[in-house]
Amino acid sequence: MSGFVRPAGTGETYDFDGAVFTVKAAGDDTEGRVSVMEQAAPVGLVVAPHTHEGEDEMFHVLAGRVGGRCGSDEFTADTGAFIFLPRDVEHSLWVLGDEPVRMLTICGPATFDALVREQGRRRG
Secondary structure, eight states, X not given: OOOOOOOTTOSOEEEETTEEEEEEEOGGGTTTXXXXXXXXXXXXXXXXXXXXXXOEEEEEEEXXXXXXEETTEEEEEETTOEEEEXXXXXXXXXXXXXXXXXXXXXXXXXXXXHHHHHHSEEOO
16 A cells, blocks of 8 residues: 545545535545545535444534534534544434535545445536
Protein backbone atom coordinates (compact mmCIF):
# COMPACT_ATOMS: atom_id res chain seq x y z
CA MET A 1 0.00 0.00 0.00
CA SER A 2 1.22 3.50 -0.76
CA GLY A 3 0.07 6.90 0.44
CA PHE A 4 -2.07 9.16 -1.69
CA VAL A 5 -3.56 12.63 -1.91
CA ARG A 6 -7.11 13.12 -3.08
CA PRO A 7 -7.37 16.79 -4.16
CA ALA A 8 -10.31 18.97 -3.13
CA GLY A 9 -13.36 18.43 -5.32
CA THR A 10 -12.40 14.86 -6.28
CA GLY A 11 -13.71 11.43 -5.35
CA GLU A 12 -16.65 9.32 -6.51
CA THR A 13 -19.94 10.88 -5.41
CA TYR A 14 -23.15 8.98 -4.60
CA ASP A 15 -26.71 9.76 -3.55
CA PHE A 16 -27.42 7.38 -0.66
CA ASP A 17 -30.07 7.26 2.04
CA GLY A 18 -31.11 10.89 1.52
CA ALA A 19 -27.59 12.35 1.63
CA VAL A 20 -24.70 12.86 -0.78
CA PHE A 21 -21.44 11.00 -0.08
CA THR A 22 -18.10 11.71 -1.75
CA VAL A 23 -15.56 8.93 -1.20
CA LYS A 24 -12.21 10.34 -0.15
CA ALA A 25 -10.60 7.04 0.89
CA ALA A 26 -12.27 3.72 0.12
CA GLY A 27 -11.52 0.42 1.79
CA ASP A 28 -9.80 -0.58 -1.45
CA ASP A 29 -7.40 2.36 -0.97
CA THR A 30 -6.52 1.45 2.64
CA GLU A 31 -6.41 -2.35 2.59
CA GLY A 32 -9.76 -2.33 4.37
CA ARG A 33 -8.50 -0.46 7.41
CA VAL A 34 -10.64 2.66 7.15
CA SER A 35 -12.93 4.56 4.80
CA VAL A 36 -13.43 8.32 4.71
CA MET A 37 -16.31 10.07 2.98
CA GLU A 38 -17.52 13.64 2.91
CA GLN A 39 -21.25 13.69 3.57
CA ALA A 40 -23.75 16.45 2.74
CA ALA A 41 -27.09 16.02 4.51
CA PRO A 42 -30.11 18.21 3.74
CA VAL A 43 -32.31 20.02 6.26
CA GLY A 44 -34.82 17.58 7.75
CA LEU A 45 -32.84 14.40 7.06
CA VAL A 46 -33.43 11.65 9.62
CA VAL A 47 -31.32 8.48 9.48
CA ALA A 48 -33.37 5.68 11.04
CA PRO A 49 -31.93 3.60 13.88
CA HIS A 50 -29.48 1.01 12.58
CA THR A 51 -26.36 -0.93 13.60
CA HIS A 52 -22.99 -1.37 11.91
CA GLU A 53 -21.85 -4.89 12.70
CA GLY A 54 -18.10 -5.01 13.29
CA GLU A 55 -17.48 -1.41 12.18
CA ASP A 56 -17.01 1.77 14.24
CA GLU A 57 -18.41 4.96 12.72
CA MET A 58 -17.09 8.46 13.37
CA PHE A 59 -18.09 11.91 12.20
CA HIS A 60 -16.36 15.28 12.20
CA VAL A 61 -19.07 17.93 11.80
CA LEU A 62 -17.73 20.45 9.28
CA ALA A 63 -20.86 22.64 9.12
CA GLY A 64 -24.31 22.62 10.69
CA ARG A 65 -25.84 20.87 13.67
CA VAL A 66 -26.63 17.18 14.16
CA GLY A 67 -28.73 15.36 16.72
CA GLY A 68 -28.37 11.68 17.39
CA ARG A 69 -28.78 8.69 19.60
CA CYS A 70 -26.26 5.97 20.41
CA GLY A 71 -27.78 3.17 22.43
CA SER A 72 -29.92 4.99 25.01
CA ASP A 73 -27.77 8.18 24.98
CA GLU A 74 -28.98 11.20 22.99
CA PHE A 75 -26.57 13.93 21.83
CA THR A 76 -26.25 17.18 19.89
CA ALA A 77 -23.13 18.02 17.86
CA ASP A 78 -22.37 21.44 16.39
CA THR A 79 -19.79 22.55 13.81
CA GLY A 80 -16.34 21.33 14.85
CA ALA A 81 -17.64 18.46 17.02
CA PHE A 82 -16.46 14.86 16.74
CA ILE A 83 -18.85 11.92 17.15
CA PHE A 84 -17.83 8.31 17.86
CA LEU A 85 -20.41 5.52 17.42
CA PRO A 86 -19.07 2.09 18.44
CA ARG A 87 -19.68 -1.03 16.40
CA ASP A 88 -22.64 -3.24 17.19
CA VAL A 89 -24.56 -0.45 19.01
CA GLU A 90 -27.80 0.85 17.49
CA HIS A 91 -27.62 4.53 16.56
CA SER A 92 -29.44 7.20 14.55
CA LEU A 93 -28.75 10.75 13.37
CA TRP A 94 -30.83 13.74 12.30
CA VAL A 95 -30.13 17.22 10.95
CA LEU A 96 -31.08 19.99 13.38
CA GLY A 97 -31.85 23.59 12.45
CA ASP A 98 -32.42 25.25 9.12
CA GLU A 99 -29.08 24.66 7.39
CA PRO A 100 -27.67 21.55 5.71
CA VAL A 101 -24.94 19.57 7.43
CA ARG A 102 -21.51 18.65 6.08
CA MET A 103 -19.58 15.93 7.87
CA LEU A 104 -16.52 13.81 7.36
CA THR A 105 -17.66 10.20 7.84
CA ILE A 106 -14.93 7.81 8.96
CA CYS A 107 -15.48 4.06 9.34
CA GLY A 108 -13.16 1.31 10.44
CA PRO A 109 -12.67 -1.28 9.37
CA ALA A 110 -13.94 -0.14 6.01
CA THR A 111 -17.24 -1.68 4.92
CA PHE A 112 -19.72 1.22 4.82
CA ASP A 113 -18.13 2.77 1.72
CA ALA A 114 -18.81 -0.45 -0.22
CA LEU A 115 -22.48 -0.29 0.81
CA VAL A 116 -22.71 3.32 -0.38
CA ARG A 117 -21.13 2.38 -3.71
CA GLU A 118 -23.32 -0.72 -4.18
CA GLN A 119 -26.67 0.74 -3.15
CA GLY A 120 -26.20 4.45 -3.93
CA ARG A 121 -26.73 6.23 -7.22
CA ARG A 122 -23.45 7.49 -8.65
CA ARG A 123 -23.32 11.11 -9.78
CA GLY A 124 -21.37 12.28 -12.79
